[in-house]
Amino acid sequence: MGWFNRRNSANVSATAKPDWYTDPAAPGQLRYWDGTAWTDRFAPMSDEQTSAVAGAPPARGVRASDGRPFGRPVPPWSEKLVHQDIVGESFHEDAFKAIAAEYGQRSLPEYGYEIPEATAAIVPDPDNKFDPNAVAVWVEGKHLVGHLPREVAAAYAPKLEALDRGTYLRVQARVWIGRDDWDQNTGAQKKDGVRGSVSVRLPELNGITAFNDLPDEPHTVLPWGRATQVTGEELHMDVLRTFALGSDPRHVAATLHVIEEARRSGDPVRLVEVRLDGERVGVMSKVTSEQIHDLVTFVADKGRVPVARAIVKGSDLRAEVTVHVARTSEVPHKWLNSIQAP
Numbered sequence: 001m002g003w004f005n006r007r008n009s010a011n012v013s014a015t016a017k018p019d020w021y022t023d024p025a026a027p028g029q030l031r032y033w034d035g036t037a038w039t040d041r042f043a044p045m046s047d048e049q050t051s052a053v054a055g056a057p058p059a060r061g062v063r064a065s066d067g068r069p070f071g072r073p074v075p076p077w078s079e080k081l082v083h084q085d086i087v088g089e090s091f092h093e094d095a096f097k098a099i100a101a102e103y104g105q106r107s108l109p110e111y112g113y114e115i116p117e118a119t120a121a122i123v124p125d126p127d128n129k130f131d132p133n134a135v136a137v138w139v140e141g142k143h144l145v146g147h148l149p150r151e152v153a154a155a156y157a158p159k160l161e162a163l164d165r166g167t168y169l170r171v172q173a174r175v176w177i178g179r180d181d182w183d184q185n186t187g188a189q190k191k192d193g194v195r196g197s198v199s200v201r202l203p204e205l206n207g208i209t210a211f212n213d214l215p216d217e218p219h220t221v222l223p224w225g226r227a228t229q230v231t232g233e234e235l236h237m238d239v240l241r242t243f244a245l246g247s248d249p250r251h252v253a254a255t256l257h258v259i260e261e262a263r264r265s266g267d268p269v270r271l272v273e274v275r276l277d278g279e280r281v282g283v284m285s286k287v288t289s290e291q292i293h294d295l296v297t298f299v300a301d302k303g304r305v306p307v308a309r310a311i312v313k314g315s316d317l318r319a320e321v322t323v324h325v326a327r328t329s330e331v332p333h334k335w336l337n338s339i340q341a342p
Contacts, residue, residue, distance in 0.1 A: 077209050
């Protein structure tokens with residue numbers, strides 16, 4: 001259908017040392033990482049070379065040899081997020097000290113310090129000796145500060161393992177660091193003790209990634225906005241049935257296109273058409289189309305396909321498509337200025 005399988009991506013960034021590693025785009029060969037980016041140097045993987053790269057990041061590109069995230073961070077596809085407290089922070093005092101130092105907090109105030117606009121990598125930890133479904137939380141992708149609770153990890157681990165090769169999930173996080181003057185086990189006074197608390201904003205399970213692939217053409221994901229119901233889905237059930245309806249709602253990537261649609265009386269009406277995998281599944285109402293067509297046209301004129309986050313739900317007999325996209329008047333100039341022609 002002319003859509004790009006993101007599992008072929010080899011655009012990664014990491015702090016791994018220069019060396020030969022398993023190529024994220026082709027697990028059967030090696031590729032040289034220069035410490036900043038992948039080079040164009042390739043080599044076949046033999047038994048001898050397999051031993052030479054012992055400790056290298058695995059083919060999936062999820063973890064480096066020390067367990068930290070390796071690869072390209074990706075945000076959740078759905079922006080319907082929930083706060084989730086993590087567990088085990090008390091075992092990572094050194095990590096919180098390092099984080100505080102990075103933000104210039106050598107002496108924490110009485111009320112503690114909250115890291116502004118923190119992010120966290122959510123990475124499977126299958127080598128964890130306590131829980132094979134463990135999911136580790138790495139603040140800013142380099143400080144291990146704890147794990148998701150066991151029952152939450154059991155649900156998320158399979159989804160995270162299924163992420164595209166060479167990528168890992170990155171989410172927003174709240175990180176608080178405070179002083180810890182007393183040892184909880186002995187009751188003795190501690191010197192320069194630190195404690196931390198972390199919560200992350202997780203997408204719902206089916207919203208970690210899009211159910212379908214994004215276009216292989218240059219494209220731009222439009223800002224999230226109010227839900228808009230698509231009309232005319234009943235005319236396109238042959239397409240919608242391919243999304244395994246009748247189970248959980250599908251978080252999908254929809255492309256938007258400004259069209260002129262003929263009317264039996266009067267001039268043609270300008271509408272925004274919604275497509276999935278290149279196939280029409282409906283249109284937005286005239287009112288909504290007027291509110292977003294300038295945004296869609298702006299991105300299309302830059303030579304990029306406008307992509308919106310959408311949800312498909314229903315049965316094989318009838319389905320609904322809901323698109324989440326900002327209205328033109330709601331999009332900041334900074335975002336518009338960031339869109340460059342390919």
